[in-house]
Amino acid sequence: MTTQQRPRETLSLALGSGGARGLAHIGIIECLTARGYRITSISGASMGALVGGIYAAGELDAYKRWVCALSLGDVLRFVDFAFSGAGLLKGDRIIETLRSMVGDHAIEDLPISFTAVATDIDRQREVWISQGPLFDAVRASIAVPGIFTPYTYRGLTLVDGGLLNPVPIAPTFRDFTDLTVAVNLNAEISAPTGVERIRDPAAPSEPASEESPTDLGYQERIRQFFDAIGETLGGRDDKQLGVFDLTLRSFETMQNAIAAVKLAAYRPDVVIEVPRDACAAHEFHRARELIELGHRLAEEAMAGR
Secondary structure, three states: OOOOOOOOOEEEEEEOOOHHHHHHHHHHHHHHHHOOOEEEEEEEEOHHHHHHHHHHOOOHHHHHHHHHOOOHHHHHOOOOEEEEOOEEEOOHHHHHHHHHHHOOOEHHHOOOEEEEEEEEOOOOEEEEEOOOEHHHHHHHHOOOOEEEOOEEEOOEEEEEHHHOOOOOOHHHOOOOOOEEEEEEEEEOOOOOOOOOOOOOOOOOOOOOOOOOHHHHHHHHHHHHHHHHHHHHHOOOOOOOOOHHHHHHHHHHHHHHHHHHHHHHHOOOOEEEEEEOOOOOOOOHHHHHHHHHHHHHHHHHHHOOO
């Protein structure tokens, strides 16, 4: 049988959580499909659910064009305050934008098997959503505690799936595919997991970011914006982290530790590791470089297969 006649290998894909780093999922999916793999099953947590669900609905190209055109100012325009103690943002604005772009889909009718992973905060357990409206499942899965309000779905109070399972491999166990690929967006590439890297005081400092002064100004405005909310709600000492940074860093630290345990216990055929310092969780304006990063990392991970 020639290479051209060889059947395409089927693939189960577990897409992890990690804020804007989840845009790397786009490049990873593009790489896998370009190499001839047929993705027949996807499980996703948080951004993994968002990107995976859009791909399963057949609209990843449209989403890629849209997200690559976003500026920092555009990102800010999706901020919709909840004015409640359960979370800073409602998330309605971004979900409705995506719904209008992708359309309404029932998960069970998608051409690719799809499971969004969320967390039942009352019962403290994972919830796998594999039927019902696609964007209801996505909204539940992206509800980062403290940032987005919880989402009530079929009587359950749901928050971000990455809270308990940042690399959702388990939903793929029931699949009959040739290969299982997991994407970890919380990889500590340059140092062992959980070990602080101590820097030599005499060593030269790392090069400064090449971001423009305008971009830096926008980022500072975002931080000041959320920090001001934190001060209003409870006040803080100037030496303390702002509420936005503290919440996201705490969540990412927890995800990093859980991801390491999950990957050690349930080893897939291939793990694609995206460094957790690739970008900050809110930097969705860096889509192009993150997509390129995902493509490159996928090529490296799949080399020789």
